[in-house]
Amino acid sequence: MKILIAIFILLPASAFAQDKVQWHDVTQWGIEGRGWGDQERSKWFDRFPAKAEKTVTKSVWGMSRHSAGMMVRFKTDANAVHAKWKVTSSRLGMPHMPPSGVSGLDLYARDAKGKWRWAAATLPAKQEMQVTLLRGIKPELREYALYLPLYNGTESLAVGVPAGSNFQGLAPRKARPLIFYGTSITQGACASRPGMAHPAILGRWFDMPVINIGFSGAGKMHEEVGDLLIEVNAAAYIIDCLPNMNGAMVTKRCVPLVKQLREARVDTPIVLVEDRRFPNSWLVPDKSKFHDDNHAALRKAYQDLKTAGVKNLYYLGGDELLGDDAEGTTDGSHPNDLGFLRQAEFFAPVLSKALGLE
Structure with a gap:
């Protein structure tokens, strides 16, 4: 019993972090780069609406299933940002392009002067991933932008912050793209x-x-x-x-x-x-x-x-x-x-x- 207690005490806090993360499904507030937003889609993260499959070439349709250019914005004062996502293909990378670009996420934060600055990227090793994008963040309410995979489809995506943190999903801007x-x-x-x-x-x-x-x-x-x-x-x-x-x-x-x-x-x-x-x-x-x-x-x-x-x-x-x-x-x-x-x-x-x- 003493040995078990000692092991329990020595376990890092991160081992229990999953119980303290509050997850937010990005489909609940929407993402940018997803045009034709009011039209039916075969998959939520497809770039083209479902009707395009009947008109564009097979190659165009296949590539339109990739989430290239999509970006989700949110605000939080959290000291850590997490993500869990699933991609549609097991081909996570290509000979000339790493998994971080093909299937990964890319996080930016807006600084006090309003400039977007890089914050964190991911190194996906499997189709379904759950990672801590960044921790130890200065606790201040700020805007973030999270870019989706370029050469893979996205099946699902959620952003996580420590429970109790302020979090606001930002709807896509109405400005013309x-x-x-x-x-x-x-x-x-x-x-x-x-x-x-x-x-x-x-x-x-x-x-x-x-x-x-x-x-x-x-x-x-x-x-x-x-x-x-x-x-x-x-x-x-x-x-x-x-x-x-x-x-x-x-x-x-x-x-x-x-x-x-x-x-x-x-x-x-x-x-x-x-x-x-x-x-x-x-x-x-x-x-x-x-x-x-x-x-x-x-x-x-x-x-x-x-x-x-x-x-x-x-x-x-x-x-x-x-x-x-x-x-x-x-x-x-x-x-x-x-x-x-x-x-x-x-x-x-x-x-x-x-x-x-x-």
Whole structure:
């Protein structure tokens, strides 16, 4: 008996912490990055409504089940923040992207000056996880933002704080969102954690809600995706599909997509983005030609649209999106965290102009 008592006394407080955590299901107050919120979904955390399965390609639909770009906000004065979540796929990571980005959560906190600052990330090791994101926090009421997995679906998510702490789930902001339509890069490959994808970075910098409509291998200016985009009253549409296209596809699809968006949303800014250049394209002529053809096709489409009188149309060149030192990618194609930060820095002034913030 004495031995058992001694063991009981020596057990750390964390062994009993689970009994003292109060859990809050994020579906009870809603998350940002989940457009079409009033429409039926196959799963709550899907990016597209259920009806999209009948219209978009199989690849687009499959990728739309990933929770890329979704973010939940809350306020608490807790000295610790916990999370438990379950993802839909057992593929927690990829050869070129760690589980922390594919299937993990990423926590930010707003400081006294109103700036979002990184706070904690997760290292998922199984489909269903329960972790302490951060402990020992200064006890002060503050706002937090928790980003969801980029390349996995989310089955469930709850935020936990010590029982007795103040906690308030913050409903999605009513401000019009920035909508990013693009490829695997837009979706977030290969950020080390969800908050480092450039749409998320820009959302923090502009302090605006973001909807991420990036689809790995499937961002191709599809009319059916355009039909869905026009249902959302966006602050701006950012069209960044060229990495998945070629010059002929751009010529065929860009002008119709822009006209489709403009017909439905007369004044909404539209930003056309060239693809980044492969950092080794200077060594491989075929790679360089791929970018040259894409850029020329997009530039001509832009000029034709401007000549036709399309207003609030903006253009972002791609040659310098990743910098000029070839250090901005993970695999020669997808940005690493440095590459995403550089992209955000190039996007920011164009978006500022488009949004009338200059």
